[in-house]
Amino acid sequence: MDIVRSIFTYTALFLSLYFQVFLLLTYFGWRKKGMEDVPGYKSDANLPSVSIMVPCYNEERTVKKTITSLLELNYPREKLNIIVIDDGSKDSTWQVVQEFADNPSVTLLHKENEGSKFSALNFGLKHVHTEIVGCLDADSRVDSEALRHSVQWFSRDDVYGVVPSMVIDSPKSIMQYMQKVEYELSTYLRQALHRMESLYVAPGPLTLFRKEVFDKLGPYRQAHHTEDLEIALRMQIAGMRLVHAQESLVYTHGPRTWPQLLKQRVRWTYGFLKNIQDYRKYVFFGELGDLSIFILPLGFVSIIISVVALPILLINLITSIGNEAQQIAVSGIHVHAPSFDIFTIPSQAYALLGIVSLGILIATIIIARKVILKKPILSLDLVTLIIYPFFSGWWSAKSLYNAVTSKQDSWK
Amino acid sequence: MESHPRKIEWIKYVVTFLITAGLFVTVFYISRVISEKRVAEIQSIQNNISLDLLSSETQFSLLNESDCSQDGNSILAPELGQMGDRLSGMETDLGPNSKDVINLKEYYSLLEIKDYMLAREFAQKCNVKPITVIYFYKNDNCDDCTKQGYVLTALRDQYPTLRVYSFDADLNLSAIDTLEQITHVSSTVPTLVIDGQVYTGFQSIDDVTKVLAPQLKKLQADAKKAAAETQTTEVIGVDITN
Known part of the structure; x- marks a missing residue:
């Protein structure tokens, strides 16, 4: 291993381990004061009224399921208003949602498409007259208890926004299985960020806000097609507490194919890079605590690491495959009986550090699956963790290129 | 808009650094211990081989002519092949320029030559093809x-x-x-x-x-x-x- 590659590998491993240890310390007790459990509302009569906006653009296949899942929420019907916003769909979305026209809990709105989701949300906000407002993408559905879990947090006056746990709904392709594992692990990350008061994304699927947030901070902004990240940063800057309700489950459909996933992730990563550029005075030396000095800078550094690691991983993969292929070509397939002694244990420090990192990752999987999501720990889809770095390296590289050249893709 | 100043718990960053650095130091130490154990193991195998060869050589000389009903391979050092594999593994791990690897390879080469000579001697005396x-x-x-x-x-x-x-x-x-x-x-x-x-x-x-x-x-x-x-x-x- 040449010297440059060694320096990069060990720096990346140190940062990765540092982050993993930091999250574990945070999760197991070293949390911010005031992020303890929520008292909750004493009775249903005290529950706040909620509006949930459903922006739709060409969602004829999924919107009905989304609205139905909202109507099945375990929440007092008179306190729930669903606002469906057809954002100038070119398909039959508007016709499909007419099925709910007579439902007193559903309000149907139509507007011309303006090329970004934030305009549909702002259009919907003008029709919100409840204390709490949220949004649900039309490709998502909610667990019937999700709203009740999330809303409990608003019994605290200092909480202004509540983020749910997101789960990939009915994965079918490899890309979706890969996202399923990623989303499960992100519930742990989100819970740790919650405990550090450092949540910096208020994702589209069922993040709830006090209406006051928009009254005081203004409406959503275009924010490089990542309005959910920008509003969360604005809230953090304004000292409006954003929390994570880990029991609140929202099911979303991840992109099925690689081109679709690439497009989505480039939008997210590009949005992150551009937003931290816009809010750069809060990065490193800002007043947002851990978010300023650690989470946002590390987010940027992790993108750089993904990009640099990609060619190294690809070269290693191609070399390994080449060597195996050459060996098979010249001498056929030989299966060696496995043996375990001092010579079969990896001895290189980077390999051993990789094993330590893998051990912490397994602990993360246990926390995410067993403790937060109450699911079995082991499943075959965990093998997708092996291919994840290749794909994340790819979308990070494209996003970085787009950010440097200010080339922005469309949002959908 | 007024920001919301938050207290940073620097001690947490320091503790995280100490734990991470501790993990690094431990891992580098374990890596070194494993490498040293491997070198020691190879040296031990080499000593055994050396002893085996010397023993066979002496036995051969003492008898002046070997018992040709004996299988040629049985008089040679059987661990030689296995040791070659292990040395090759170490070469991959530590790099071909490692001083330890070079020393071991030199000694291994000498043992190989000795083993080869013994095999040739046996072949000549017993009129078999090596x-x-x-x-x-x-x-x-x-x-x-x-x-x-x-x-x-x-x-x-x-x-x-x-x-x-x-x-x-x-x-x-x-x-x-x-x-x-x-x-x-x-x-x-x-x-x-x-x-x-x-x-x-x-x-x-x-x-x-x-x-x-x-x-x-x-x-x-x-x-x-x-x-x-x-x-x-x-x-x-x-x-x-x-």
Whole structure:
């Protein structure tokens, strides 16, 4: 291993381990004061009224399921208003949602498409007259208890926004299985960020806000097609507490194919890079605590690491495959009986550090699956963790290129 | 808009750093311990081989003529092949320029030469043909050497009693230079010496098998016989006549 590659590998491993240890310390007790459990509302009569906006653009296949899942929420019907916003769909979305026209809990709105989701949300906000407002993408559905879990947090006056746990709904392709594992692990990350008061994304699927947030901070902004990240940063800057309700489950459909996933992730990563550029005075030396000095800078550094690691991983993969292929070509397939002694244990420090990192990752999987999501720990889809770095390296590289050249893709 | 100043718990960052640094130091220490244990293990195997060779040599000299009913391989050091694999693994881990690796390789090469000489002596006295392959290679810029290594490993897997003596031509060892002169080997690698014949350049598994065919057949027959005698069901080798 040449010297440059060694320096990069060990720096990346140190940062990765540092982050993993930091999250574990945070999760197991070293949390911010005031992020303890929520008292909750004493009775249903005290529950706040909620509006949930459903922006739709060409969602004829999924919107009905989304609205139905909202109507099945375990929440007092008179306190729930669903606002469906057809954002100038070119398909039959508007016709499909007419099925709910007579439902007193559903309000149907139509507007011309303006090329970004934030305009549909702002259009919907003008029709919100409840204390709490949220949004649900039309490709998502909610667990019937999700709203009740999330809303409990608003019994605290200092909480202004509540983020749910997101789960990939009915994965079918490899890309979706890969996202399923990623989303499960992100519930742990989100819970740790919650405990550090450092949540910096208020994702589209069922993040709830006090209406006051928009009254005081203004409406959503275009924010490089990542309005959910920008509003969360604005809230953090304004000292409006954003929390994570880990029991609140929202099911979303991840992109099925690689081109679709690439497009989505480039939008997210590009949005992150551009937003931290816009809010750069809060990065490193800002007043947002851990978010300023650690989470946002590390987010940027992790993108750089993904990009640099990609060619190294690809070269290693191609070399390994080449060597195996050459060996098979010249001498056929030989299966060696496995043996375990001092010579079969990896001895290189980077390999051993990789094993330590893998051990912490397994602990993360246990926390995410067993403790937060109450699911079995082991499943075959965990093998997708092996291919994840290749794909994340790819979308990070494209996003970085787009950010440097200010080339922005469309949002959908 | 007014920001919301938050207290940063620097102690948490320091503790995280100490834990992470502790993990790094521990891992580097374990890595070093494993490497040292490997070197010690190889040295121990080398000592055993050295002792085995000396013992065989002495036994050979004492008797003046060996008991030719004895299998030639049984008088040689059986761990030599296994040790070669381990040394090759260490070379990959620590790099070919590691001082430990170079020292071990030099000693290993000397043991190989000694083992080879003993095998030749046995063959001459008992009038048998040695089933050995001498292999000269280089680590740098020699793709054919990598391929040749695969071929010889595969052959040794098939015929465990086939003895392959590998020598790094870049190793600064006069004994290797002398062996090269005796066997009339040029500086080209890979080079194989089989039954006194020099084969330069990559030799496929079929090429080597063809050259060794009569001896390998015997090896296979012996292995079958031994297997039958011990009433095991283990199958050794394949039919090379096909």
